Amino acid sequence: MKYAYYPGCSMECNAAAYELSTQAVAKSLDFELVELEDWNCCGATEYFSQDELTASAVVARNLALVAPEMDQLVAPCAACYCNLAKVDKMMGEDAEMNGKINTALKAGGLAYEAGRVKIRYLLDVIYRDFGEEGVKAKMQQSLEGLRIAPYYGCQAVRPIKREDDTEYPMQMDELFSWLGAEVVDFPVKAHCCGGHMTQISEPQAFEMIRRILQSAVDYKADMILCMCPMCQLNLDGYQSRVSSYADKEFNMPIIYFTQMLGLAFGLNPKDLGFGKELVPALPTIEAKLK
Amino acid sequence: MSVQHVAEGISPFLKELIEDTPKGERIMHCLQCGSCGGSCPNSADMDHTPRKLFAMIMANQRNEVLAANTQWCCVSCYLCTTRCPQEIPITDLMYALKRMAIAEGKSGGTNAPALAKTFTDLVDRYGRSYELGIAGLYHLLNRPVAMAKMGPMGLSMFAKGRMAILPTKIDKIDQLQAIINKARELSK
Missing domain, CATH: 1.10.1060.10 (Alpha-helical ferredoxin)
Structure with a gap:
């Protein structure tokens, strides 16, 4: 299997563990992620608060870069997925915007026909295209003994109502049940991590992060698995500051679902980017894994 | 619309x-x-x-x-x-x-417009977002006190190799800028 691949800016550095483990897991499952040549930033949430049309054109350049022989584009980051999928959908529904976006693309010698490429997020690709049988066939190490909280965040499951429930998604839950882990019925699994609010209003952001960490503690999870670089950064990077804010010592490892998947596939933790998280995950895993 | x-x-x-x-x-x-x-x-x-x-x-x-x-x-x-x-x-x-x-120059008492502007300007210039650039430019100009508090976390991120010192620029930045300029013209 071959998919066009849009890594997104975070994967290059901040979420290097996600990129490493994504590539390693793809190799195990024997699918190829063909990186878009010279892709640009999706604009995150920031560009859309500046200029709707320009933000959409910036996103659409990436859609136009998908090679003609490819018809599926995979994004690991929820925010990138959301922007790519939203702009594609909007171009299909709004002829006026579609015309303007393509006029802008033409200034760069590009064009995009709405709906030509199916935009997907990585978890959905692994869950749907490989399924229980495909994933279990690669399992080398059962995840029995680990209690994990699956965290989906917002923008993979919303607003595009397509792959999973918008408030109670189950793909990650099922994926890790197949691998023997005990999956917590995590009530905040599709709540917001605070997004860019850490940069604007710390009390607001820290409260949103605290609710998620506290829920994982309440449900006695050993760690939280996430699928978005922004979520990982907020829950892991800001965890010590949220501990001070909440006057409570959180020590909750936050890793990407692909890292845990790689461990189940028998891959070396070093090749999966373990050690890049600020709250170390391996000691917990080693202590709990049977 | x-x-x-x-x-x-x-x-x-x-x-x-x-x-x-x-x-x-x-x-x-x-x-x-x-x-x-x-x-x-x-x-x-x-x-x-x-x-x-x-x-x-x-x-x-x-x-x-x-x-x-x-x-x-x-x-x-x-x-x-x-x-x-x-x-x-x-x-x-x-x-x-x-x-x-x-x-209208209104911000509801927040720095959010400044963050959006910093982010957007960096994308226009490099074609990629650049975390250190955002952290540096935005915080230095708008929230120097908060920046000081973020220091230890920033250092940890550096130590873990999770923050790039230099921005990445896409090859065809001229193409992206031509698209951006056209879109801006159309959205006026």
Whole structure:
């Protein structure tokens, strides 16, 4: 299997563990992620608060870069997925915007026909295209003994109502049940991590992060698995500051679902980017894994 | 963005907002049920919840709406949007209100417009986002005290190899900028 691949800016550095483990897991499952040549930033949430049309054109350049022989584009980051999928959908529904976006693309010698490429997020690709049988066939190490909280965040499951429930998604839950882990019925699994609010209003952001960490503690999870670089950064990077804010010592490892998947596939933790998280995950895993 | 079925004589501000939001005309169907504010993780900090804000928009209270912090509390989690029984694209309306507020120099007392500007300028220049650039430029200019508090975390991120010192620039930045310039011209 071959998919066009849009890594997104975070994967290059901040979420290097996600990129490493994504590539390693793809190799195990024997699918190829063909990186878009010279892709640009999706604009995150920031560009859309500046200029709707320009933000959409910036996103659409990436859609136009998908090679003609490819018809599926995979994004690991929820925010990138959301922007790519939203702009594609909007171009299909709004002829006026579609015309303007393509006029802008033409200034760069590009064009995009709405709906030509199916935009997907990585978890959905692994869950749907490989399924229980495909994933279990690669399992080398059962995840029995680990209690994990699956965290989906917002923008993979919303607003595009397509792959999973918008408030109670189950793909990650099922994926890790197949691998023997005990999956917590995590009530905040599709709540917001605070997004860019850490940069604007710390009390607001820290409260949103605290609710998620506290829920994982309440449900006695050993760690939280996430699928978005922004979520990982907020829950892991800001965890010590949220501990001070909440006057409570959180020590909750936050890793990407692909890292845990790689461990189940028998891959070396070093090749999966373990050690890049600020709250170390391996000691917990080693202590709990049977 | 069609306003053809929007009655004449409605609030000019409502009309303006509809024209600036994809599927914005759905706001006409607001039932004032409050599902949006009840779903929002940040509604407690809002000057006005979305339900009230929409009523103010209908009443043409342009200045009060654009001065509010409501739109800046929105982190685009889309929970209100997927829950709205009338399929109003509330998150997209919040984006439109952010754009209008920025155009009027209003920020609801937050630094959010400065963050958006810093981020957007870096994308225009390099084609990629650049975390250290955002952290440096935005915080230094807008929140020097907060920047000092973020120091230890920044250092940890460096130590873990999670923060790049230099930005990445795409090869065809000229192509991207040509697209951006054309889009800006069309959106005027």
